[in-house]
Amino acid sequence: xxxLKRQIQKENTRKKIIETAYRIFSEKGFSVATSVIAKExxxxxxxxxxxxxxxxxxxxxxxxxxxxxxxxxxxxLAKKDSIENLLAEHxxxxxxxxxxxxxxxxxxxxxxxxxxxTFVIIQSKVAFHFSNIMERExxxxxxxxxxxxxxxxxxxxLVHYYMLNKEFFSRPNESVLHRxxxxxxxxxMNLINRxxxx
Amino acid sequence: xxxLKRQIQKENTRKKIIETAYRIFSEKGFSVATSVIAKExxxxxxxxxxxxxxxxxxxxxxxxxxxxxxxxxxxxLAKKDSIENLLAEHxxxxxxxxxxxxxxxxxxxxxxxxxxxTFVIIQSKVAFHFSNIMERExxxxxxxxxxxxxxxxxxxxLVHYYMLNKEFFSRPNESVLHRxxxxxxxxxMNLINRxxxx
DNA sequence: CCACTCAATAAGTATTTACTCATTATAAAG
DNA sequence: CTTTATAATGAGTAAATACTTATTGAGTGG
Numbered sequence: 001x002x003x004l005k006r007q008i009q010k011e012n013t014r015k016k017i018i019e020t021a022y023r024i025f026s027e028k029g030f031s032v033a034t035s036v037i038a039k040e041x042x043x044x045x046x047x048x049x050x051x052x053x054x055x056x057x058x059x060x061x062x063x064x065x066x067x068x069x070x071x072x073x074x075x076x077l078a079k080k081d082s083i084e085n086l087l088a089e090h091x092x093x094x095x096x097x098x099x100x101x102x103x104x105x106x107x108x109x110x111x112x113x114x115x116x117x118t119f120v121i122i123q124s125k126v127a128f129h130f131s132n133i134m135e136r137e138x139x140x141x142x143x144x145x146x147x148x149x150x151x152x153x154x155x156x157x158l159v160h161y162y163m164l165n166k167e168f169f170s171r172p173n174e175s176v177l178h179r180x181x182x183x184x185x186x187x188x189m190n191l192i193n194r195x196x197x198x
Numbered sequence: 199x200x201x202l203k204r205q206i207q208k209e210n211t212r213k214k215i216i217e218t219a220y221r222i223f224s225e226k227g228f229s230v231a232t233s234v235i236a237k238e239x240x241x242x243x244x245x246x247x248x249x250x251x252x253x254x255x256x257x258x259x260x261x262x263x264x265x266x267x268x269x270x271x272x273x274x275l276a277k278k279d280s281i282e283n284l285l286a287e288h289x290x291x292x293x294x295x296x297x298x299x300x301x302x303x304x305x306x307x308x309x310x311x312x313x314x315x316t317f318v319i320i321q322s323k324v325a326f327h328f329s330n331i332m333e334r335e336x337x338x339x340x341x342x343x344x345x346x347x348x349x350x351x352x353x354x355x356l357v358h359y360y361m362l363n364k365e366f367f368s369r370p371n372e373s374v375l376h377r378x379x380x381x382x383x384x385x386x387m388n389l390i391n392r393x394x395x396x
Numbered sequence: 397c398c399a400c401t402c403a404a405t406a407a408g409t410a411t412t413t414a415c416t417c418a419t420t421a422t423a424a425a426g
Numbered sequence: 427c428t429t430t431a432t433a434a435t436g437a438g439t440a441a442a443t444a445c446t447t448a449t450t451g452a453g454t455g456g
Contacts (some may be wrong), residue, residue: 054226157356203424
C-alpha cells in the first residue's frame, strides 16, 4: 500500500470541508466567505483551495452531491399508488432536505450554471413520477382533465412559494413544510379533484 | 425664490440617478456596483452619495417608489367584476412592471428589510381585491369553496414560479408573462371551477 | 537515521466596491 | 465685482474576500 495514512487524512479533510460547507451554506446562504467555512471546519483557509481550486468547484461539488442524495430519496415516489400519497412523500423528502433546498431555490443565481442543471434534474424526477400517476388518475375520472405540466407547476409553485416566504408563514428555525404540509396537500387535492369536498 | 436653478439641477441629478438605477437594476440585478450606475447615469461616482448616504438608502428609495407606482396600477383591480378579469388584470400589471418585479422576488434577500415590507404591501393589495371577489363568486356556487388565502397563494405561487424560472419557460428578453398569461389564467380558472371545461 | 513527498498552513496579494473628502465650478447674495 | 454657499467631482481609503505561495512538518521508503 502506498501512503495510506496520508490518503485517509486527505480524504478526512475533504469530507470535513464538504460537510461544514453544506451545513454553513444551509444555515446562512451561499454568500458566506470561504474563510468562515475553513474556520468552522477547523482547517486552514488555504486547505480549501488545496481540495477545491476555486469556490465554484466547491459549490458544484456540493450541489451535485446534494442532487444525487435527494435524487435517491425521490425514488420513494415510484412506489406511490395515488397522487395524494405521492405528493405527501414529495413533501417529506423536501422537508428532509429543507435547509439546503431552500438555499438552492432562493439563491440559485449565486451559483454557477452547472448547479442550475441539478435543480432541473430534481424537478424532472418529481415531474416524471407526478405525470405517471396523474395521467392514470385522470383516466379514472376523479381528477380534473388538465395538462399535467400545468398541474405540476401549480404544485411546485405553491410549495416553493411557502418555502421562499417562510419568514411570513412560520417562525425562525421552524420548518414551514412541517407546519403546512397538511394544508398544502389538502388544498391542492381539493383543487384538482373534479368535485371539492364539502 | 431661493436658489431656484440649483434646486432644479439637484433634483435633475437625483432623478437621473433614480431612473438609471431602476433601469440597470431591472436589467442586471441589485448586485451591480454603484460606480456602474454613476457612469451610466452620466454623473460622478461621488454624486450618488451626495443624494443617498448609503447604497441601502438608494435601494429603499427605489423599492418604495416602485411599490407606490405598482400599488397605483393595482387600483385597476378594484373595478373588476369577476375573478377571471381580476387575475387577467393582475397579470397585465405584473407584465407592466415585470423586469423590476422579477428582481424583487428573485433577489429580495439582497435588499434591506425595509424593502421586504414593500413586497408584502403589494401582495396584500392584490390579496384584498382577490378575496373580495372570490368570496362573492364562491357564494354564487361556480367556484370551489376553499380558503381564499390558499387559493390566493396558489395563484401567486404559480405566477411567481413562471417568473422565477423564466429562463426555462421563455427566451432571453422575452416576457414570460406575455407568453403564458393565457395558459396560466385558463389553467387556474379550471382548477378553481367546480366543474372543469371539457 | 536520512532523504523525500505532499498535505496543510498562514501570511500575503489582487481585486472589487461602498464610501470619503479635499477641491472645483457655478449659482446666489450683498 | 466680490464673497459665500453648495452641488458636483474624482482621486483616494478601508474593508471584504477569493486565491497564491513560500514554508512547515508529518508520513513514507530506503
